[in-house]
Amino acid sequence: MKKNKPKYKAIIEGAVQVIAENGYHASKVSTIAKKSGVADGTIYLYFKNKEDILISVFKEKMGQFIQEIAKATEKENDVQSKLLTLIQLHFEQLAVDHHLAIVTQLELRQSDPKIRAQINDVLKVYLDVIDSILEEGMEKKLFRNDLHVPLMRQMIFGTLDETVTNWVMKNQKFDLVRLAPDVHKLLMNGLKSEG
Amino acid sequence: MKKNKPKYKAIIEGAVQVIAENGYHASKVSTIAKKSGVADGTIYLYFKNKEDILISVFKEKMGQFIQEIAKATEKENDVQSKLLTLIQLHFEQLAVDHHLAIVTQLELRQSDPKIRAQINDVLKVYLDVIDSILEEGMEKKLFRNDLHVPLMRQMIFGTLDETVTNWVMKNQKFDLVRLAPDVHKLLMNGLKSEG
Amino acid sequence: MKKNKPKYKAIIEGAVQVIAENGYHASKVSTIAKKSGVADGTIYLYFKNKEDILISVFKEKMGQFIQEIAKATEKENDVQSKLLTLIQLHFEQLAVDHHLAIVTQLELRQSDPKIRAQINDVLKVYLDVIDSILEEGMEKKLFRNDLHVPLMRQMIFGTLDETVTNWVMKNQKFDLVRLAPDVHKLLMNGLKSEG
Amino acid sequence: MKKNKPKYKAIIEGAVQVIAENGYHASKVSTIAKKSGVADGTIYLYFKNKEDILISVFKEKMGQFIQEIAKATEKENDVQSKLLTLIQLHFEQLAVDHHLAIVTQLELRQSDPKIRAQINDVLKVYLDVIDSILEEGMEKKLFRNDLHVPLMRQMIFGTLDETVTNWVMKNQKFDLVRLAPDVHKLLMNGLKSEG
DNA sequence: CATGAATGAGAATTCATTCAT
DNA sequence: TATGAATGAATTCTCATTCAT
Incomplete structure (x- = not known):
């Protein structure tokens, strides 16, 4: 399996750094190669092309990111905690x-x-x-059911995403993790069924 | 004033189309020129470089977009209507x-x-x-005040933005405008003060 | 006559300055136009193209330069003075x-x-x-006649030219005119017939 | 060492030919590449940019040219022969x-x-x-010492340079090398101390 | 598997020149 | 004559990708 080889991993790690520092378009394959400690040509033994590096980075890193969240939320029993866990881990x-x-x-x-x-x-x-958290919440009558799931999902993801973007844009000057409980409160309010 | 000249406007319009169709990086200056009905060199009489085209497009188009919203929300009297108007116009x-x-x-x-x-x-x-809508809402005790404005703003903007992105990604297959009231309800819920 | 019109002269003067400051290749026609106080298009009413500007500058300026020297040397009676006059005026x-x-x-x-x-x-x-100075000198047996004129002319022109180039390259830091008598002595020595 | 690699040398040789035929400004990098038998991009593995090609050509070729002359003149014993050797090799x-x-x-x-x-x-x-030849000549009282070295150097270099320029301008129609003894005689005359 | 020198297609930008006013 | 906005041909340089070693 290609993905377990050390050079594959090295290239993914190198790519994350280089792309984070320069942006995808401004990142040169040769720079990624250098940062990863491999030759330019070696990149092409593990990736089809430059685009494939980017996509692989996403799959690897985001996959891991999401797995972490999926596992942790599953462990929680009630819906509220699941949402809080999701926010915190995000x-x-x-x-x-x-x-x-x-x-x-x-x-x-x-x-x-x-x-x-x-x-x-x-x-x-x-x-x-x-979605699965939302559906569970609706089933248990904790969340309103007069709105459809995609909308609520967009509120959740949009809020988290926008918050992180803000944090990144402000060069990580504030404590992102500390915001979790407030964001949770805000979202719960929006979601919860009346009365 | 350069910005009122017809060629300037033609290039902005041409650029919006070409960039929308190809993305900024894949858009060639020569393609924008052709779509705008001007010569390649003419572009550089009105814009410093390719990047400047992109930025100018944003400034022109978004400026207009935002002005429209700013004007309309000011006309509304109560905070709820302001938010609904903002969502609808967005x-x-x-x-x-x-x-x-x-x-x-x-x-x-x-x-x-x-x-x-x-x-x-x-x-x-x-x-x-x-922010100004939020502040007015908090003043009038319509919105909760145990959370800070940036967070609430992120929820609003994030939700709208995520919703539009979704619509764009799904190739505009659903009626975006019709979602406005529901999005409004969802956000109002999240924002409103208890009791 | 085109050459007596004020704009023609203005362009020649502007061109000398701009070309001196930037070099011919790096000089833009539009810069010459601006320095001359005329519109870009006006240049082309007086000159065929950019190359023609350069050539015209040479013809005008060098023609004048040379005329000055030709007139002054003719006025001198003996060959030695003619050469000294030429060097000095150069x-x-x-x-x-x-x-x-x-x-x-x-x-x-x-x-x-x-x-x-x-x-x-x-x-x-x-x-x-x-050449005419050299020939007169040889006729009057003042200059050696075992060498041919082109060679001697190359020594004279080459020496003057190299001296001026040196002065230009050193940013005109020394007094060029003061060198004339010594250069004259040096050249006379090389040229004069033995005994 | 980059300068010993065959492609480096090939490009230098190609560049000399192309620049000689077209002049620096009219020479295209792609033409130099073709003449050198390499791809356009390869040029940029060995040279920073077009200007760097020109400068490198000078350094390589002139360096060699001058070394040849320096070595040969050192071998000669008397000053007169040194000067003749310099002229001949030039x-x-x-x-x-x-x-x-x-x-x-x-x-x-x-x-x-x-x-x-x-x-x-x-x-x-x-x-x-x-300069070192001139100084040796002055020390040995062979050359006049009432003139300063830069002036004499300018006469020598200027004469040689002007002679070669003439030969080039006349499309190498005469035998340049055969002129050496006469040029030598001319310069020695100008330089030698009286009596 | 690994290398990195070589490739060459591709694109932004400049600027001499034109021409409608 | 004079203008200067518009033109578009022309050229350097970059960088993803290949392939001989």
Whole structure:
């Protein structure tokens, strides 16, 4: 399995750094190679092309990111805690790895349709996690049911995403993780059923 | 004034279309020139370089977009209507001009710091509009005041933005404008003070 | 006559300055126009193209330069004085107009064959002045006659030219005119017949 | 060492030919690449930019040219022979390689200050060789000492340079090398101490 | 598997020149 | 004559990708 080889991993790590520092388009394959400690040509033994590096970075890093959240939320029993856990882990993981944060908040926004589609595949898993929490909440009459799930999901994801983007744009000057409880309160309010 | 000259406007319009169709990086200056009906060199009489085209497109189009919203919300008397108007106009304007929508939702996300900074200047005005609504709501005790404004603003902007992005990503297959009342309800719920 | 019109002269003067400051290739027609106080298009009412500006500058300025020397040397009676006068005027005229000096010492060296040919036509007149002095000197047995004129002419012109180039290259830091008598002595020594 | 690699040398040789034929400004990088038998991009593995090609050509070719002269003059015992050797080698080397001659006599005259400075560094070595001959001649009372060295050096270099330029301008129609003894005689006359 | 020198397609930008006013 | 906005050909340089070693 290619993905377990050390050079593959080295290139992914090198790429995250280089892309975070320069942006995808301004990142040169040769720079990624140098940062990863491999030769330019070696990149092409592990990745089809430059685009494939970007997509692989997303799949690897975001996959991990999402897995972490999926596992942790499953462990929680009530819906409220699940949502709080999701928010906390979302913030924590990005706060810990600011290179990754830059990549997800800025470089994830590729308009190239081919790249977009792949990114969305990865994100889909995350959105499904959110949806399942929402559905559980609605089933248990904790969340309002006069609105459809996609809308509520957009509020959740949009709020988290916008908050992180803000944090990245302000060069991580404030404590992102500390915001989790307030964000949770805000979202719960929006979601909860009346009375 | 350069910005009122017909060729300037023609290039802005041409650029919106070309960038919406191809993305900024894949858009060639010569393609923008052709679409605008001017010679390649003419572009450089009105814009410093390719980057300047992108930034000018944002400033022109977004400036207009935001002005429209700012004016309309001011006309409304109560805070609830202001928020609804903001949501409706946000959706309407992008629904009407899908080239613009593509540009704002995808191409607006440039990681190049120089471009980012300029974009943020423009967005700042919009965020200020949101803030003033929030502050009015808090003053009038309609909105909760145990959370700080930036957080609430992120929820509002994040939700709208995420909703539009979703609509763009799904190739505008659903009626964006019709979502406005529900989004309004959802956000009001999150914002409103208890009791 | 085109050449007596004020704009023609203005352009020639503007061109000397701009070319001296930037070199021919780096000089833009629009810059010359601006410096001359005329519109870009006006240049083309007086000159065929950019190359024609350069050649005209040479013809005007060098023609004048050479005429001055030709007239003054003719007035002198003996050969020695003619040579001294030539050297002095050569140095004086360039010392007085350092823009012209830069143009003659650096920009005169164009390798474009078309330009070269024209420049040489102008220079030819100067070399003829030198030749006539040499021939008179040989006739009067003052100069050696075992060497042919071109060689001696090359020594004279080469020495003067190299001296001025040196002065230009050292940013006119020393007094060029004061060198005339010594250069004269040096050249006379090389030229004079033995015994 | 980059300079010993075959492609480096090939590009230098290609560049000399192309520049001699077209002049520096009219020479396209792609033409130099083709003549050198390498791809356009390869040029940029060995040279920073087009200007760097020109400067490198000068440094390589002139450096060699001057070394040859420096070595040969050192071997001679008396001052007269040193000067004759210098003249002969100066003429011989350029007569043998007319591409190089064109480059040194026409393209060497660049007014771009950055390029000029580099060229002068290389020429400096040659002028030092001339100076040391002059100083030896003055010490041994063979040369006059009422004139300063720079002036005499300018006569020597100016005469040689002007002679070669003439030969190049006349398309190498006469035998340059055969002129050496006469030029030597002429210069010795100018330099030698009286009596 | 790994290398990195070589490739060459591709694109932004400049600027001499034109021409409608 | 004079203008200067508009033109578009022309050229340097970059960088993803290949392939001989």
